[in-house]
Amino acid sequence: MKKLNRREAVKHLSMLAAGVSLASETAYAANAKPETGLGIVMYDCKFRRALLRNQDKSVDLYEPFRFLRHCHLLGAGGAHVGLGAMSSAKAGKFRDEAARYGMFVDAILSPPKDERDLPRFEAEVKAASEVGVQSARTVIIPGRRYERFKSFEEFQAFERRGRRMVELAVPIVEKFRVPLAIENHKDQRIEDRVKLYDHIDSEYVGACVDTGNSFALLDDVYGSIEALAPFAFSVHFKDQALTEYADGFLLGDIPLGQGSFDLKRMMTILRTKKPELNFSLEVITRDPLRVPCLKDDYWKSVAEASGSDLARSLRFVRNHQAKGQTISTLPLAKQVEYEDANIAASLKYARQELGL
Structure with a gap:
């Protein structure tokens, strides 16, 4: 595997993140080889x-090769990214590069909307x-259920539509033996x-387990994962920072170990x-989400x-409160600094405290 030296790493990061402090770039350059098995979600x-x-x-960090290399520079063990449709040659090149870095890859894709969408889905x-x-x-x-749908019947209609997409x-996924991981x-x-x-009932249909999402629907934190x-x-x-507010609770992504x-x-x-x-780490740097579970509309x-x-969930919030981050009022350069710091702190915690 070709290793990036310090000069190459800093040059790459300066191209990626002009406007972010040199100290931040240097910290990333120091992590130019994988230091944890934890991947990063795009x-x-x-x-x-x-x-x-x-x-x-013309520069898109979500372009698969660019994101893979970015994750590698951060010391991550994997990349969770949208691949889209690739030629066999390009896919092979991507596979080989990930292997050189010692990184796993998870794809992100949309399910087939209907029969007409099957060729796009199959290509991906x-x-x-x-x-x-x-x-x-x-x-x-689509969407957060309690925000997107105005009635249980409307939700059930989309639930049936979602089931049909999986059936299609x-x-x-069985033909190509690719596990389809449906996120909660x-x-x-x-x-x-x-x-x-x-x-x-297919060995190729299962879960992308999000360890925080189901709490917003008042599922048990650990029972849902079990x-x-x-x-x-x-x-x-x-990890999630939970805080009470008048209409329910706030649910905010926070660096691992701080929630x-x-x-x-x-x-x-x-x-x-x-x-x-x-x-794979998911820490989306943003203001906490409102879960208005004490309002009739919810x-x-x-x-x-x-x-x-409801009672169990509110007890859990009350007994495990943690402060979230307010990001929306900050200028973009400062938001990037928070984002960088949240990722770096999480990777460090995963390595040092969880053995990931």
Whole structure:
């Protein structure tokens, strides 16, 4: 494997992040070889992407090769990124480069909307197969349920649509033997997601386990992970800062180890069921999300949650409060600094405290 020397690493980072402090670039350059098995989800880097695009419209940090190299410079063990459709030659080149870095890859793709969308989906799954991904992560219901839907019936209609998309996807992911990892994306509650997996009944359809999302639907923090663990193909590993507010609670991504969750417990649950499972960091630098579970509108779409679910969730928030970050009022360069620091702190915690 060709190793980047300090001069090459700093040059690369200066091209990536002009306008960010030299101290930040130097810190990244020092991590030019993998130091943790934890991967990085591309959404972690949205502010850095925006900064680069402001400087040069032709530069996109989410371009697969560019993102892979960026993750490598940060010392990450994997890249969770949208691959799109690639030629076999390009996919092979990507696979070989990831292998040289000793990194795993998870793809991100959209499910087939209908029969007409199957060629696009098949092309992306084929590319993922040729890259040699751990899994291909997808989302089957749009938006945060309690924000997107005005009634339980409206949600159920989209739930049926999501199930049909998975049914369409099955023959293709089975053909290419690419595990389709459906994220718990503040959409279905865990009991219903497990029913979906049982209904599909395919060894190539399972979970991208997001360790924080289901709490927004008043699922049990650790019980939800226990339920999803047998189906896990990939992990969006996150900590969350929980805080009470008048209409419910705030849910904010925070560097690993600084939030409200027992990350070692979560990791143990997942690794007990899937010892070889790779984890990817998801720490989206932003203001905390509002979960208005004490307002009537919330319950119009989350109708199956119970009063005991609400009580348990609010007790957990009260007993495990942590302060989130306010980012939206800052200039972009400062937002990038926060984003960089959140990623760096999380990778360090994963390596030193979790052994990832």
